[in-house]
Structure formats: structure tokens, C-alpha cells
Amino acid sequence: MVGTVPVAKSLEDIYTEDALPTQRARWDQLLSQFKANYSHPAHFVSRSPGRVNIIGEHIDYSLYSVLPMAITADVLLAVSTFENSSPTSYKIKVSNVQAVKFPTHEFDLPFDAVDIDASVHEWTNYFKSGLRGALELLRKKHGADFKPKSMEILMDGTVPAGGGLSSSAAFVSASALAVLYANGYASVDKTELTELAIVSERAVGVNSGGMDQSASVFSTRGSALFVSFVPSLTAKTIQFPKTDPELNFVIAQSFVTSNKHVTGPVCYNLRVVECSLAAAYLHAVLNKTSSPLPKDASPLGISLQGFHDTYFKGSNKSIEEQLEELIELTKKTLTQDGYPREEIAPIIHLTVPELNERFTSAFPIRAEKFKLRQRALHVFSEALRVLQFLSTLQSPISQAPGSSTEAFNKKLGDLMNATQDSCRDVYECSCPELDELCTIARNAGSYGSRLTGAGWGGCSVHLVPTDRVESVKAAWEKDYYSKRNLTVEQKDAAVVVSKPGSGSAVFIVQ
Ligand code: NG1
Ligand code: MG
Numbered sequence: 001m002v003g004t005v006p007v008a009k010s011l012e013d014i015y016t017e018d019a020l021p022t023q024r025a026r027w028d029q030l031l032s033q034f035k036a037n038y039s040h041p042a043h044f045v046s047r048s049p050g051r052v053n054i055i056g057e058h059i060d061y062s063l064y065s066v067l068p069m070a071i072t073a074d075v076l077l078a079v080s081t082f083e084n085s086s087p088t089s090y091k092i093k094v095s096n097v098q099a100v101k102f103p104t105h106e107f108d109l110p111f112d113a114v115d116i117d118a119s120v121h122e123w124t125n126y127f128k129s130g131l132r133g134a135l136e137l138l139r140k141k142h143g144a145d146f147k148p149k150s151m152e153i154l155m156d157g158t159v160p161a162g163g164g165l166s167s168s169a170a171f172v173s174a175s176a177l178a179v180l181y182a183n184g185y186a187s188v189d190k191t192e193l194t195e196l197a198i199v200s201e202r203a204v205g206v207n208s209g210g211m212d213q214s215a216s217v218f219s220t221r222g223s224a225l226f227v228s229f230v231p232s233l234t235a236k237t238i239q240f241p242k243t244d245p246e247l248n249f250v251i252a253q254s255f256v257t258s259n260k261h262v263t264g265p266v267c268y269n270l271r272v273v274e275c276s277l278a279a280a281y282l283h284a285v286l287n288k289t290s291s292p293l294p295k296d297a298s299p300l301g302i303s304l305q306g307f308h309d310t311y312f313k314g315s316n317k318s319i320e321e322q323l324e325e326l327i328e329l330t331k332k333t334l335t336q337d338g339y340p341r342e343e344i345a346p347i348i349h350l351t352v353p354e355l356n357e358r359f360t361s362a363f364p365i366r367a368e369k370f371k372l373r374q375r376a377l378h379v380f381s382e383a384l385r386v387l388q389f390l391s392t393l394q395s396p397i398s399q400a401p402g403s404s405t406e407a408f409n410k411k412l413g414d415l416m417n418a419t420q421d422s423c424r425d426v427y428e429c430s431c432p433e434l435d436e437l438c439t440i441a442r443n444a445g446s447y448g449s450r451l452t453g454a455g456w457g458g459c460s461v462h463l464v465p466t467d468r469v470e471s472v473k474a475a476w477e478k479d480y481y482s483k484r485n486l487t488v489e490q491k492d493a494a495v496v497v498s499k500p501g502s503g504s505a506v507f508i509v510q
Pocket of ligand 1: 059061212453
């Protein structure tokens with residue numbers, strides 16, 4: 001699925017039919033507010049959507065394949081450019097339609113560097129990180145003395161922040177796309193954009209994998225996306241077979257906000273370190289070598305997938321068989337509940353200061369012991385579930401309503417439920433509210449229910465046939481939402497039945 005980011009001519013190219021009336025009103029509002037703010041029309045709009053991950057949680061940074069899909073909610077950046085007034089700098093004006101929550105900023109930036117202070121959680125950092133990545137690419141193409149244009153920008157984002165639907169990747173991807181397009185890069189390569197957005201987002205302080213940016217950029221309407229990271233980034237569209245009744249992915253908010261910038265040292269960034277240390281440990285013990293694994297594209301340069309590949313080099317076992325074997329090997333090799341640095345370091349042929357420098361210096365983390373066994377077991381079993389989910393989707397099912405459709409739904413749902421169990425008990429990235437939403441949904445007819453995204457709050461995703469959607473919604477209302485103090489706005493946004501949406505696009509304003 002190589003190609004360039006599409007240039008949309010009408011909103012029909014971007015949204016599903018049911019979303020069009022609301023989106024038209026929203027775009028009209030954005031473009032007229034742009035005119036009011038900046039006294040002239042926008043030149044173009046760059047758009048990147050949020051995503052929901054169907055299956056494959058917390059394995060992208062270990063370089064295992066994942067299966068997300070884009071949603072309708074997105075980030076829109078209306079943009080115009082103007083000539084630089086200084087020979088040494090350019091200007092960026094960024095404002096937001098929600099001006100009170102996200103105040104306007106104006107930056108006067110030198111041509112050669114974009115400073116981002118990741119210790120301050122500031123909404124425009126995401127724009128700046130996209131800007132920085134885009135400029136690196138433009139410099140590679142046009143030379144080191146490339147002079148970016150000044151830009152005026154108005155943003156409208158509908159992906160809830162901190163909600164597990166990847167507002168951050170949507171914002172970074174839309175920003176990078178806007179900067180590339182504004183600076184004359186008219187046919188933006190999807191792989192280039194995704195790769196730069198992945199690296200850029202790390203500048204904001206989260207050592208993330210590449211699922212969200214891939215889903216945001218590559219998705220096409222009506223399909224999920226099978227994203228693989230090795231040997232290089234690839235994204236393949238996956239159709240859901242037609243079933244009767246139709247299956248839906250229902251997204252339900254927990255309204256527990258998980259802010260990775262605050263919790264990173266004990267949650268997300270710590271998991272990335274634990275997985276990388278588990279890879280180093282398993283490699284040293286099972287590959288019986290003192291030479292390190294070759295550096296790979298994972299955030300810390302060493303991944304469970306990299307260990308896996310080396311261990312099974314030349315093997316003719318299927319990937320599924322290999323993963324099953326790795327689960328057993330992990331149980332035998334990593335027998336402790338937690339491992340302190342002093343125990344890990346000599347095994348992986350490092351001193352403790354070297355271990356700290358290599359694994360815990362780029363992104364601060366706080367831990368006495370690292371749960372190598374649990375994290376590796378989650379990753380291998382989740383990587384296996386993704387492959388099982390995919391092969392279930394691709395195996396023929398009878399179109400007739402009845403037992404085989406039921407078996408198909410159940411198989412997919414069971415895999416999603418197993419993911420939730422593993423996230424809750426083994427990876428420890430759920431929270432009581434997410435667990436509760438899953439239990440309520442299953443009791444009301446969901447085949448499979450689990451957290452989606454990083455977890456520790458945010459969203460959940462549920463596999464529900466059309467004829468049961470209303471009863472699942474009613475059960476959440478009765479047992480979850482009505483017991484919380486929510487605004488009307490929050491209640492309206494609590495549950496979304498999302499069809500797979502399209503990926504990034506540029507829209508030229510006529
Ligand atoms: P969200 O839910 O957007 O915070 C995060 C990571 C993904 C992936 C998932 C867990 C970012 C930008 N994204 O997603 O790469 O690791 O968690 O599967 O941090
Ligand atoms: Mg995010």
C-alpha cells in the first residue's frame with residue numbers, strides 16, 4: 001500500500017455518508033472562523049484521523065504487527081502561508097477553535113532548529129514536533145539551508161485528548177502534513193509521513209511505537225489496517241466479512257483521563273523499558289551470546305521481535321508455532337516476579353550505570369524491579385492473538401445467519417476478551433473503570449470487550465452485532481454513565497459506533 005497522501009476534492013472523498021451533514025457544518029465553521037481570525041481565506045486543510053485499535057495492544061514498540069482502524073474523529077488544520085518578513089526566521093501562528101482551552105501561540109523561529117520543551121505539557125508542542133520532523137525531511141530533499149515559509153493555522157480537533165483514540169498521533173501527523181504541503185511538497189509519500197510522525201512524536205516525551213501514526217496516515221474507508229514494522233513499515237487493508245447481523249466496533253469512554261506525560265515514568269515509558277530489557281535478557285540467555293542484538297527500529301533499539309527473529313533464524317516453523325514456543329521458553333527462563341537492575345545487568349553484559357544509560361536515560365522511569373516475565377508473556381501472547389484474529393477474519397465463513405456466523409463472532413470476541421485479561425492481569429495497563437465497562441458490555445451481548453490504546457483509562461472497544469448495540473448502550477447508561485457526574489457534552493460523546501474511516505488527506509480550499 002505505497003502511495004501518496006490523497007488530495008481530496010470534496011468532503012465525500014473523506015467521510016462516510018452518515019458523517020457528512022455534521023462534518024459539512026464543522027468545516028464551514030472552521031473555514032469562516034479562519035477568515036475572521038486572519039482576514040483572508042485558508043489555502044488548504046490538512047486532516048488526520050484518530051484510531052481505535054481492534055487488537056494488538058502494547059506490542060507495536062516491540063515491533064509486532066497490530067490491527068487498528070481509523071475513526072471519523074480527526075484533527076483538521078486550516079492553513080495559509082505568507083512570506084517571511086525576516087532574513088533569519090519564519091513565523092508560525094497557531095490557534096484553535098476552542099480558544100479558551102487551547103490559547104493562541106505565535107512563534108518566531110530560526111530556520112535551523114525547533115525547540116520543544118517536553119517537560120512543559122503545552123498543546124502546541126504536538127504541532128512543533130510535526131513541524132520539526134517535516135523540516136528534517138524538507139532539508140534532506142532541498143539541502144540544509146532550506147527556508148520554511150511562515151504559516152497561519154487554525155485547528156479543530158474532535159479526537160478526545162487522553163482518551164485512548166490517539167489524538168496526539170492525529171495532531172502530529174496532520175501538522176507534519178500541513179508543513180510539508182505548505183512548503184511545496186505536493187505529493188506527500190505516506191510511508192515518509194508516517195515514519196517522520198512516529199519519530200517526531202517521541203520529541204513530546206512519550207517513547208511510543210508506530211501504530212497510531214500508521215493508522216492515521218494509511219487507513220482507507222471501510223477497512224481495518226494490518227500494520228507491520230519489520231523488515232520495514234507496511235500497511236495492508238483488511239476487509240471485515242459481511243455478516244448478518246452486521247458486526248460493529250463500539251467505542252466507549254471510561255472518562256478516566258490517562259496523561260502519559262505525567263504517568264510515563266511508571267506506566268507507558270516503563271513498559272517500553274521492561275520489554276526492551278526482557279528482549280536483552282532473553283537474547284543473552286537463550287541465544288547464548290555476549291554480542292548484542294543488532295539495533296532495530298524500536299524506541300530503544302532492541303525489541304522482543306528482534307530477539308524472536310534471531311532465535312528462530314532459519315527455522316521453518318510457522319510464526320504462530322514460534323510464538324507458542326516463546327511463551328513456554330519465557331515461563332522457564334524468566335521465573336521471578338520482578339528483576340532489580342543489579343540482577344539484570346550482569347546477565348546482559350552491562351554494568352548497572354551502563355544499563356541505566358542505555359535503557360533509562362532518554363525517558364525517565366521509576367522502578368525498583370522490572371517485570372520482565374509478565375511483560376514478555378503479554379507481548380508474545382498478544383502477537384499470537386493478532387495473527388489468530390487475522391486468520392479468523394480471512395477464513396471463509398458462511399454468509400447465512402446461524403451457527404457458523406455465531407462461531408466466527410465468538411472466536412473474534414474471545415480473542416479480544418483474552419487481550420483484556422492479559423492487559424489487566426499480566427501487563428497491568430487496565431483500570432477498574434475499563435474492566436467494569438467490559439463486564440457490563442459482555443453481560444449485555446458484546447462478543448468481545450477490551451481496553452483500546454495505552455490503557456490506564458481512556459477508551460474501550462467492543463464487538464457488538466447491530467441488533468444488540470442498543471441493549472449494550474442501555475446497560476452502560478444504567479450501570480456506568482448515570483453513576484458519574486458527566487456534562488451533557490460528555491454524555492453525547494461517551495459511546496460511538498464507528499465505521500472504519502479514511503486516513504490523512506489534504507483538502508484544497510477553492
Ligand atoms: P494511545 O492510546 O494513543 O496513547 C499508545 C501508543 C501506541 C501503542 C498503544 C498501546 C502513542 C502515541 N501511542 O497509544 O504506539 O503503543 O499506546 O498499544 O503513545
Ligand atoms: Mg496518544
